[in-house]
Amino acid sequence: MGRKEDHIRICLHKPVQSKRVRTLFENVHLINNSLPELDFNEIDTSTKFLGHDFSAPLMIGAMTGGAELAGTINRNLAEAAQETGLGMAVGSQRAGLYDKVLADTYAVTRKRAPNIFIGSNIGGAQISAGFTVTDGKKLVEMIEADAFYIHLNPAQEVVQPEGDERYRNVLSRIKEFVDGLDVPVVVKEVGFGISGEVSGKLENAGVSAVEVAGMGGTSYAAVEYYRAQSMHMRMKERMGELFWDWGIPTAVALRMASKHTKMPIVSSGGLRTGIDIAKSIAMGASLTAVAWPLLRPATMSSDAVKQRLDELVYGLKTAMFLTGCRNIKELRSLRYVITGELKDWEEQI
Numbered sequence: 001m002g003r004k005e006d007h008i009r010i011c012l013h014k015p016v017q018s019k020r021v022r023t024l025f026e027n028v029h030l031i032n033n034s035l036p037e038l039d040f041n042e043i044d045t046s047t048k049f050l051g052h053d054f055s056a057p058l059m060i061g062a063m064t065g066g067a068e069l070a071g072t073i074n075r076n077l078a079e080a081a082q083e084t085g086l087g088m089a090v091g092s093q094r095a096g097l098y099d100k101v102l103a104d105t106y107a108v109t110r111k112r113a114p115n116i117f118i119g120s121n122i123g124g125a126q127i128s129a130g131f132t133v134t135d136g137k138k139l140v141e142m143i144e145a146d147a148f149y150i151h152l153n154p155a156q157e158v159v160q161p162e163g164d165e166r167y168r169n170v171l172s173r174i175k176e177f178v179d180g181l182d183v184p185v186v187v188k189e190v191g192f193g194i195s196g197e198v199s200g201k202l203e204n205a206g207v208s209a210v211e212v213a214g215m216g217g218t219s220y221a222a223v224e225y226y227r228a229q230s231m232h233m234r235m236k237e238r239m240g241e242l243f244w245d246w247g248i249p250t251a252v253a254l255r256m257a258s259k260h261t262k263m264p265i266v267s268s269g270g271l272r273t274g275i276d277i278a279k280s281i282a283m284g285a286s287l288t289a290v291a292w293p294l295l296r297p298a299t300m301s302s303d304a305v306k307q308r309l310d311e312l313v314y315g316l317k318t319a320m321f322l323t324g325c326r327n328i329k330e331l332r333s334l335r336y337v338i339t340g341e342l343k344d345w346e347e348q349i
């Protein structure tokens, strides 16, 4: 069975969420407003990200492609994103570069979602190891992408049984993609969190936006732990266990990025409710992304995905009603309070 199928299967059937580390959104408090002075149905959640329209500041986080089941998953995700007017990113397209059948498991997204924002995806290790700007253009073409996502995942690669541990010169290569591609470059993590310092370096390299993908949700060390276990790779299994909760909690990564950069920030990693989305926007994010909670619904139907997305947006809208925010602009300037562990971080970042 291929690596991508392993990832899907493990994420569906094993506990892969962080155990002891939380996003720390629980330390962010929005204040109830008993005089919102607006009607619920006046609330407008629409927004723009990199010049594209979104019905709400939410997209489906990068997950998959490159395997038979992945084609079904991407089709259901794309149909739901199109119907709801939200965006999506596909998973790493490495597998689709030289294989037409596998390429179709990504291309299906644009076929089913002609009008929404869709992001291409490749890993930092691949661009360090020779993946070229010309290859990047092919990936963009494959799905008529609106942006090119590069995921940074050294923690995953080092735990992964057959991981690629080459991570030299990634920043300078990112700059080549920024200069050579016709679409904006967005850099993300995979759940270990991008720090403020790294966000600043990415901004200087000309990247258009950063997706923090912090810790507190899906742990890719956990995913690779199960793979290492089944492959009897003892040391990698031990590392998966050791680094299960490694990373920057999402709320911290978001604070770090907004201190160090002016570029648009996407909040992701462990966002599970509309309240998490509302808190992210109040803290300065332009957009949010949710991945793992949409995986199971995506194996079922586009309606199942849509239901989950509708619930997230309804929760966001309700939080906006209860804080008296008529639109996303007002939510972005909403006052909030931070306490506890997040406040401890705040003093040192």
Ligand SMILES: Cc1cc2nc3c(=O)[nH]c(=O)nc-3n(C[C@H](O)[C@H](O)[C@H](O)COP(=O)(O)O)c2cc1C
Residues within 6 Å of the ligand: 007, 008, 011, 061, 062, 063, 064, 090, 091, 092, 121, 150, 151, 188, 189, 190, 191, 213, 216, 217, 218, 268, 269, 270, 271, 289, 290, 291, 292, 293, 295
């Ligand atoms: C099944 C699965 C596959 C994923 N594959 C990719 C990938 O190919 N490329 C990528 O950038 N991120 C990938 N991710 C990481 C997600 O985009 C996201 O950053 C991470 O899961 C944290 O968000 P969550 O807690 O909402 O799941 C994957 C996540 C899941 C659950």
